[in-house]
Amino acid sequence: MRLYSRKHLNLLREITLSQFKLKDQSTMFGFVWSFLNPLLMLTVLFIFFSARMGEAIEHYTVYLLVGIVHYTHFSNSTTGSMHVLLSMRHLTGNTVFPKELLVVGSVLASSIEFVISLVLVVMIALLSGVELTRFVVMLPLVIALQVMLVLWASLLLSCLYVFVRDINHIYQVFLRILFFVTPIFYDLPFVGQGIAERVVLLNPMTHLMGFSRSLVIGGRPFSGGLFLFLLLANTSLLVVSIVVFRRLEPMFAEHV
Amino acid sequence: MAYAVTTTNLCKRFSLQRERTTLFRVLQNRLLGRARGSSSFYALRDISITVQQGEKIGVIGDNGSGKTTLLKCIAGLHVPNEGQVLVNGSIGLSSGFGIGMVPELTARENVFLYGAVYGMDRREIQEAFSEIIDWAELQDFVAAPLKTLSSGMKTRLAFSVARHVDTDILLLDEALTAGDRRFKQKCQDYFAALRQSSKTFLVATHDLDFVETFCAKTLWLHRGQQMAFGETQDVLQRYTEFEVIAS
Numbered sequence: 001m002r003l004y005s006r007k008h009l010n011l012l013r014e015i016t017l018s019q020f021k022l023k024d025q026s027t028m029f030g031f032v033w034s035f036l037n038p039l040l041m042l043t044v045l046f047i048f049f050s051a052r053m054g055e056a057i058e059h060y061t062v063y064l065l066v067g068i069v070h071y072t073h074f075s076n077s078t079t080g081s082m083h084v085l086l087s088m089r090h091l092t093g094n095t096v097f098p099k100e101l102l103v104v105g106s107v108l109a110s111s112i113e114f115v116i117s118l119v120l121v122v123m124i125a126l127l128s129g130v131e132l133t134r135f136v137v138m139l140p141l142v143i144a145l146q147v148m149l150v151l152w153a154s155l156l157l158s159c160l161y162v163f164v165r166d167i168n169h170i171y172q173v174f175l176r177i178l179f180f181v182t183p184i185f186y187d188l189p190f191v192g193q194g195i196a197e198r199v200v201l202l203n204p205m206t207h208l209m210g211f212s213r214s215l216v217i218g219g220r221p222f223s224g225g226l227f228l229f230l231l232l233a234n235t236s237l238l239v240v241s242i243v244v245f246r247r248l249e250p251m252f253a254e255h256v
Numbered sequence: 257m258a259y260a261v262t263t264t265n266l267c268k269r270f271s272l273q274r275e276r277t278t279l280f281r282v283l284q285n286r287l288l289g290r291a292r293g294s295s296s297f298y299a300l301r302d303i304s305i306t307v308q309q310g311e312k313i314g315v316i317g318d319n320g321s322g323k324t325t326l327l328k329c330i331a332g333l334h335v336p337n338e339g340q341v342l343v344n345g346s347i348g349l350s351s352g353f354g355i356g357m358v359p360e361l362t363a364r365e366n367v368f369l370y371g372a373v374y375g376m377d378r379r380e381i382q383e384a385f386s387e388i389i390d391w392a393e394l395q396d397f398v399a400a401p402l403k404t405l406s407s408g409m410k411t412r413l414a415f416s417v418a419r420h421v422d423t424d425i426l427l428l429d430e431a432l433t434a435g436d437r438r439f440k441q442k443c444q445d446y447f448a449a450l451r452q453s454s455k456t457f458l459v460a461t462h463d464l465d466f467v468e469t470f471c472a473k474t475l476w477l478h479r480g481q482q483m484a485f486g487e488t489q490d491v492l493q494r495y496t497e498f499e500v501i502a503s
Binding site for chain 1: 377
């Protein structure tokens with residue numbers, strides 16, 4: 001088992017900073033652009049679905065926003081992190097350090113945006129008349145869980161991508177499907193009680209969004225049992241993904 | 257005296273076809289048991305050397321002789337196909353031409369990232385920063401993206417950081433080659449000061465004068481084969497004779 005020292009934490013910070021700079025070129029416009037994309041999505045979904053869904057769901061704008069922010073974070077950071085071993089191939093192939101730090105750094109860099117977005121969502125909720133309760137302070141727990149989910153998915157994707165380049169295309173299709181099997185613009189009763197409901201319930205993103213929505217819109221805590229179950233499941237998958245990653249790591253240098 | 261690096265019958269093979277693997281091809285190979293029609297070549301064949309702690313070793317040979325592959329095997333970036341590599345102590349690998357640095361980041365950002373890769377913390381790099389830039393003579397290019405720098409500049413920057421690296425063994429891959437005469441002189445001053453240190457160096461280079469001056473022992477590789485490993489004078493003599501016959 002490889003242990004991390006202060007040296008590695010320092011390297012992780014530098015990698016995170018550099019990933020953040022590379023993503024937005026640290027320009028104001030680049031940073032704003034990353035918020036424009038979900039806003040445009042919000043506008044489109046609102047125009048098309050608010051008439052019907054908006055009646056059934058309270059505070060539909062905020063509901064949509066929470067869903068979009070969670071989904072955008074998942075899709076953007078897994079896609080970006082999948083490529084990181086290749087986009088940083090100068091480091092992957094020529095320098096010696098635990099390469100999972102590249103993936104962790106990339107996930108952390110894109111999670112900065114996620115945290116800022118959620119803070120904005122809370123502010124928008126406040127402005128649009130949602131009565132916030134003290135349970136909003138539990139949001140960091142949801143953030144931690146979502147980052148864990150993104151992390152193990154990214155670790156697996158990034159090391160597979162080194163060897164199998166077309167998973168890139170397959171993953172884009174997967175993300176498109178994920179958009180529809182996640183209650184972003186609809187709620188659970190909408191899909192009925194058939195197979196669709198089972199698929200939606202199996203999707204961890206469903207529950208993560210549910211947690212955030214119950215904290216922000218519902219003003220009540222989420223189910224502790226479900227949270228613990230997801231925490232346990234994600235921890236196990238994180239361990240598995242690290243084992244797989246390290247198994248494949250010695251072959252990275254000649255394949256990037 | 258204890259060893260720093262030992263290799264025994266080290267072999268490294270590379271596939272000649274580097275076509276991109278697709279999921280379809282992986283499934284085809286797995287399910288139908290079809291072996292990849294792969295022709296491979298030996299980048300390294302039966303390399304057996306022992307480097308004692310504190311030794312300064314030159315690695316010479318024509319392009320494609322396996323110098324970089326050997327250093328990467330020692331660094332642990334490549335896994336040998338046969339044989340083994342034993343390393344005793346912490347290891348750092350520095351290359352010339354800006355290899356190992358990120359082209360899109362600025363010189364300044366690269367110094368911090370590159371330094372962190374070698375285990376320097378932020379404060380150490382901050383303290384050393386102006387010295388690193390001055391030594392590399394890049395005062396005017398601190399904020400320039402690395403890709404806009406010449407290969408000589410990138411080489412200078414990488415080596416300037418590598419001087420601060422505190423590892424027991426330092427592997428330098430063409431780290432001194434692309435510089436101009438003044439850079440060469442600076443490197444020579446640096447190595448002259450280091451001659452008595454306990455640090456172990458393996459330096460892959462085409463600069464035979466450098467090897468003659470600073471490396472007590474030299475490894476000569478030719479097309480992946482170990483042609484000679486021993487006293488620098490002997491090895492260099494055999495190498496130059498061989499070059500004359502070959503040409």
